[in-house]
Amino acid sequence: EIVLTQxxxxxxxxPGERATLSCRASQTLSRDSLAWYQxxxxxxxxxxxYGSSSRATGIPDRFSGSGSGTDFTLTISRLEPxxxxxxxxxxxxxxxxxxxxxxxxxx
Amino acid sequence: xVQLLESGGGLIQPGGSLRLSCAASGFxxxxxxxxxxxxxxxxxxxxxxxxxxxxxxxYYSDSVKGRFTISRDDSKSTxxxxxxxxxxEDTAVYFCAKEVGTPRSWDPxxxxxxxxxxxxxx
Numbered sequence: 645e646i647v648l649t650q651x652x653x654x655x656x657x658x659p660g661e662r663a664t665l666s667c668r669a670s671q672t673l674s675r676d677s678l679a680w681y682q683x684x685x686x687x688x689x690x691x692x693x694y695g696s697s698s699r700a701t702g703i704p705d706r707f708s709g710s711g712s713g714t715d716f717t718l719t720i721s722r723l724e725p726x727x728x729x730x731x732x733x734x735x736x737x738x739x740x741x742x743x744x745x746x747x748x749x750x751x
Numbered sequence: 752x753v754q755l756l757e758s759g760g761g762l763i764q765p766g767g768s769l770r771l772s773c774a775a776s777g778f779x780x781x782x783x784x785x786x787x788x789x790x791x792x793x794x795x796x797x798x799x800x801x802x803x804x805x806x807x808x809x810y811y812s813d814s815v816k817g818r819f820t821i822s823r824d825d826s827k828s829t830x831x832x833x834x835x836x837x838x839x840e841d842t843a844v845y846f847c848a849k850e851v852g853t854p855r856s857w858d859p860x861x862x863x864x865x866x867x868x869x870x871x872x873x
Contacts, residue, residue: 679859688863736857740798
């Protein structure tokens with residue numbers, strides 16, 4: 645099983661600030677098989693990024709993904725009020741696994 | 752509108768059984784691999800099971816293997832999860848999720864339902 649480790653656990657920022665979230669895989673992910681999701685209470689999870697860096701349909705360009713191999717990053721360039729949520733990375737190189745999540749909360 | 756709607760959750764005693772359903776609309780259900788993912792209280796997302804378009808290739812996480820059964824009825828555009836021998840640690844919100852749909856073995860999940868809550872407790 646590929647283990648994903650996300651850091652930090654919590655990121656306390658203000659609207660307008662830049663958020664940088666990290667996801668490290670226990671082994672190299674083939675074909676950059678890494679996605680990022682946003683989860684808010686009572687809502688369906690939302691796919692943000694797939695293939696490490698491709699934005700999903702309808703995702704604003706303030707969200708960007710980067711990385712390859714074992715180290716991946718989700719960047720939110722300028723936080724909007726609706727961006728405060730929990731973010732999960734997921735690998736789909738093999739049977740899927742998720743990281744433990746990073747909560748982005750209001751400072 | 753593309754939508755997944757889960758149902759069938761509830762309070763069940765340890766050792767009991769429950770069947771979850773996920774009704775799909777707004778897309779051709781039969782063309783896509785489908786998955787179940789759960790989130791226990793205060794925990795992260797955990798992948799549970801997957802089924803391919805033909806129903807031939809089926810996968811489970813080790814935590815549910817031998818107890819849960821995934822299936823699909825394309826005539827009803829519905830995904831199912833039969834859960835037997837339920838344990839307290841199965842308590843979670845259960846989401847169904849549609850894969851993007853490439854020729855790859857695994858894809859990210861582009862459409863999710865809002866989830867149905869299962870509570871296993873005496």
